[in-house]
Amino acid sequence: MGAEVIHIEMPGSGDLLIRAVSPGGIFPRNLGLGAVAPNVNKYHVAIDIRHPKGKRIIQELVSISDVLVENFKPGTFDSWGIGYRDLSKINKKLVYISLSGFGNWGELSDRPSYDAYAQGITGLAEITGFKEAMPLKAQAWIGDFLSGTVGAFLVAVALHYRNKAGEGQFIDLSQSEVLIRVMDWTWLYIHLTGKERERTGNRDYATVPSLITKAKDGFIAIGAFEKREFIGLCKATGIEELSKYEDYTERLKNADRIYELIEEWAREKKIEEIEELAVKYGFMVGRVMNSRDIYHDPHYLSRKSVFFYNDPIYGNLVQPNPLSSLEKTPAIVRWTVRPVGIDNEHVLSRILGYTQSEIEELYKEGVIGK
């Protein structure tokens, strides 16, 4: 969205936890795939922030910045003298966001933060998958990506407030609490019924019908909740028994039968046939797409939500871009993760005004590095 983002890492290794993560241990074009996805358009600076001179550079940067994002164990920045209480004195307009596994205070706040652990401890995994198999986590680090998104939203909110009130603030966002927040009816249901929320595989029991099912040549998702859509589905399938369940509540109560009927019907149909029927009769469908399907999908390509760009270092690359369709300020990808410390000179000299000899000194002392 255009913010000038300076990503600070340790000299030498860089952010090893992200840079060294790649499926199969393969690094195409020397890129760690784990580091490609969440790094866009950033300047990469390597500073040892535990060194007194490194700390001073952080303070200088903060004094002219709008936002600080950190995800260290709660209290780490504070113990280094660059926590919210210190930095807010240097810049009272600073928006400081701490992203952690369990928050900055409370009985669980010392627990380690891993996305897979957050998916597990919140019960999200327990409600995903089939009852007859086992709980499943999202393969993707949804706790990280989703709380990062909510965090970005909160930062924008805090900036809006800062523009009015002239003061920044401290934001404490925990990924497990974000996952708890998005678990729709789980908590209310357990409280009201005393029952556990069961795993129901690919059938949704709150929006019937809404399912992923096997077609002749792949998997497809079908949704037809609104009465008009459900009637459309009845016509498209030609299943007479289905039309007994036009009423919403009847459908929710007879979900199993409805799902059996639709699943049986879909098995004999090709995906394309079902898609055409959906357009003709007015219900929602979408094939279960893999990364190859998405990569070649004319719709995503036309919307630039599959966004190709020419990275100045790594050449032709691609990035999902869910913010490609803002009328006046669409998101644009210019580059992905860059080598450790590549932007040291740009940030220190052009932004902070360090001289060449000062920068050389910092290299010698190991305060900054590549």
Next chain:
Amino acid sequence: MDWKTLARELTDPSKSKEKPEALDDLVVIDISYGNFAGLFASSLLSELGAKVIRVEPPEGDIARKMTPYGLEIDGTGLPYIVEGRNKYHITLNIEKEEGKEIFIRLIRKADILIETFPTGKMEKLGLGWDTLKRENGRLIMCSIKTFGERGYYAENEKVPDAIGTDVVDQARSGFAWTVGIPEEYDEFPEHTRVPTRMGNWMAHYAGGAIAAFAIMCSVLYRNITGEGQKIDISPAEALMAMNNYALQCYHLTGRVINRVANFEPAAYAYNYFRTKDGLVFIAGYADPNWKALCTIINRPDLIEKYPTIKDRTNPDNFIPMTREIESVIINYTRKEVVKMWLEYDGPGVTVAGEILKPKETLQFNHWFERGALIRVKDKELGDLILQGVAAKMSKTPPRIKWICRKPGEDNEFFYLTLLNIDKEELKKLEEENII
């Protein structure tokens, strides 16, 4: 003062009510229909003080009908009760001419509009962006739909005339492809070894979060330029952007990331294991940490057998390695396994944590203390436990002012005070089923 005490003092949810609200200068019209992405976006804004006016058709939004096994309180389903927070609820039939006129009067007073109708429906009603921006140049209009508002499908009449559905968004995002048990993991029944949706409405929540972010970016832009804009969000694309590196991996290597049960394609061990009474999460993926893990379960042979990260991230090894580890820990409960890990004090770092059922998660007072979960006694809805707010903020904390209201509960207040419609006219509009 130590950091935790200070952090708690800064963000204590019990003090939220005394503090200002960040978005109290924004008016949001949420006319979303049967769509929790729209509802979540407006919830996020309303938690931070935006005045959110939920516009439903006179019979109520069908999102109120979406509820597990038909369970309702006072005619409203559970998921809607969760997202009804802090919103004013009015009704309006925008299919009728008079309803459209009233809608435009509302738009003139609004900063933000959220809508989730089938692609092209707003234009058909004569309420498309071209019309609305003429009425209010500062308006930010956010459309949230599976296929979006523009692009190849819309231009080629390939978009079904239907509302967005979370499961379809999950399917089109690529997410469902990567979640689930692979074919070769044959200790699980065949019908469970398929692409699998997330149990919650993950695509709609992801779409709502991205939409709220896009809206706030547009507000910041409008603060500078004075201009509103049109935002076109697809929850499928939102979740696609959260599916790690699947797309980049295909581009760079030609390899499609497939489902791998509870494994992590880029690290092992970083996954779930079966115990006597459920699953545990165990991490120990760098070499010294893998050694620590094998030492704890007394299987030094596994260090030799899978010595490097490359051996351990070879997908062919995921199931065999897991069977080896599970053959030991399946004899212990989750608690006992975690205890084994906590007692280890040798070299390397490895952690173990229990995978909980939601009922077990509710046992932690942590979430209640921090306001992530709340207990409320609502006059109308009774005694409830539901999500509070995820974020803590020191100056303008998000908060819950009320839980949920009925369709049209705020009609009188709104139409009388905001649009100066008098009581008699309101009655007439009610009789004509416009309100």
